[in-house]
Amino acid sequence: MKRFNVELAVGLFMVIGFSCFAWLSVQLGDVHLFERDTYAVSARFNSISGLKVGAVVEISGVTVGKVESIRLDQDLYQAVVGMAIEEGVALQEDSIASIRTAGIIGDKFIKISPGGMEELIKDGGEIEETESAISLEELVSKYIFEKD
DSSP states (O other): OHHHHHHHHHHHHHHHHHHHHHHHHHHHTTOOSSOOOEEEEEEEESOOTTOOTTOEEEETTEEEEEEEEEEEETTTTEEEEEEEEETTOOOBTTOEEEEEESSSSOOEEEEEEOOOOSOBOOTTEEEOEEEOOOOHHHHHHHHHHTOO
16 A cells, blocks of 8 residues: 555656646747737838747737748848737737847847827738838948948
């Protein structure tokens, strides 16, 4: 009987340990087991230098979505970024999407500045006003070589 109690305690300890490990893996891996309802929005940029699929989309510093896809429009030679925005977040048609950097050399993310129009962007809509990523190399070369 004593051996059975020890085996039961060890088995219970193992189950709890594996459960904690699974919970920690899900939390650290940013895996959402129960996906939130989202709607699709796209935006066109001249340069998305450093932006990756999975990057966050923020409004006022609050994460409201993520980058789902990045592709090249071969007719206009612009990057088309597809975003999944949480269902409860309403974007006005005159919203502005900007590519920003978190910190000095951090990851790129999309910052959305809300507009003031009454009309909202629907599922599958597009943000018309965009600001491309700022290239530090271009700024430095302009400062150095265009100095009179």
